Amino acid sequence: MVKFIVVRILQAIPTLFVIATLTFFMTRLAPGGPFDSEKNIPAEIKEKLEAHFGLEKPLHEQYFLYLGNLLQGDLGPSFKYMGWEVSELIAKAFPVSAQLGLFSLLIALVLGLPAGVVAALRKNSAYDYCLMTTAMLGICLPTFVMGPLLILLFSSWLGWLPPLGWYSFADMILPSLTLGLFYGAYIARLTRAGMLETLNQDYIRTARAKGASPIRVVLRHAIKGGLLPVVTFLGPAFAGLISGSFIIESIFFIPGLGRFFVTAAFNRDYTMVLGTVLFYACLIIILNLVVDLIQASLDPKSREP
């Protein structure tokens, strides 16, 4: 187990290196620089700014300098938010995104799991068709359609909930619901598929033959195997949720990491872009590792020999 974790962490290092390199040269090769957009900025001030951030050095020198700092855990200062370190900005924006992600995941699980289990138990019944068609609709109604529609219904027409912002609990309902419905629909489909496969297994028949009640068969025997595909999906889904959907954050004007990232890319805030991308990458790698560990505990077959 420990060996598995160590190997995975070691494997992550080349991945992170590739990401850092790719992002570094992508941002630098793009037209425009961080101090180009401001009007009326005197040439000598611009030069001083660039010298201050080390932008006048040759590209490869900047690259090695950045990697060196990175090894010491230093993401560098932001070019646009003067006086702010990139790590400070991420620490400020990430909790907002994480909160949104956790709420949405909660909604998704509460809606998706029972729906999937019921659909699987009553396979090909009216329940099944209703639930699965709703789930399909949820998947095909993308968040950027669902979000505005929810705003239109609940804030413009009914006036129950605020349309944007991130200050009070009421602000969190609509964005979390938008994301949660989408992922919930996905989870419902995966749960159904997983449960159907498990319910056909011999050990379920054995449990039934031994006279276990239907509820016990589901909760004690079937659910463990049935949830496997959901757990596999949760890794990338959770990463997507936590890293804050860019779309949701821009629809509802939520000051999360996703919006910071897009703004930083527009502003050519090199260090901020690099920092955010690396942060996201680490997050995804860690979450995938956690998911693999959960999977191994649920399914003995997937454990490495």
Added chain:
Amino acid sequence: MSIESAKSKDFISEDPGGSSLWKDAWIRLRANRLATISLYFFIFISLLTILGPEILTSSYEDQDLNNTFAPPGKESLFGTDNLGRDLFARVLHGGRISLAVGFLATAVSLLIGVAYGMTSGYLGGKMDALMMRVVDILYSLPFTIFVILLMVLFGRNFILLFIAIGAVEWLTMARITRGQTLSLKQAEFIEAARALGYSHSRVLFRHILPNLLGPVIVYATLTVPAVMLLEAVLSFLGLGVQAPMSSWGSLIKEGSEKMEIAPWLIFFPGLFFSLTLLALNFLGDGLRDALDPKAAKD
């Protein structure tokens, strides 16, 4: 048996009077009502978006400032937007772009993925391990983020859009193809073909490729809606298709900004987009059940 007569039976021979895999699959697909309806609906939408803009009298970019925010009615079927442009024409034109992006980007990913996967699976051994390691590394990159980054940094270039999306989507295709190739390579008819002295390229293209098309087609059908979704996300963030051109994603964005005055501006593009995605997903599911009965339980 002479070599000549064996050569004439290049594919797995059909037993007399039997039906081919494709014919079987077609019959199974037709038995699936949801998939059949989806197929016809999709053909209908495609024809509408391809032919519609040619027939319509109003163009997607004709402005009529005396007739802004007109609600849906006789004059214009879906109403007009803030510049008095006919929404029906814009939705049809947007559908053209969305579908074109969906299919072209899927074709790009199909080409790269199948070529890469087949090479990796056929070569096997160390080369295979290396090539799949590359795919694994690419898999763990936060690709949506890279696509957004690429579009922001290098401008909203239509061709870049294809490359960016195609680069994301080929990975799964490569994995599926490689898996299929690996198991096909063990099959006796491939061994027979090799024993007959056929060249590698002949074995690859005439014996392996036709046999792995099933799963590849299924996955491609499911890739099209995924690509359309990604394009819409980019357009929604203002990074995709630029005005006065429109895609369903950019129309939904415009609609969401003006929905309080004119709800139809988000309703119709959203409806077309969602229904098309729905149809493609149902069709993909149906195709999977039809082409690959073993995997039908997912």
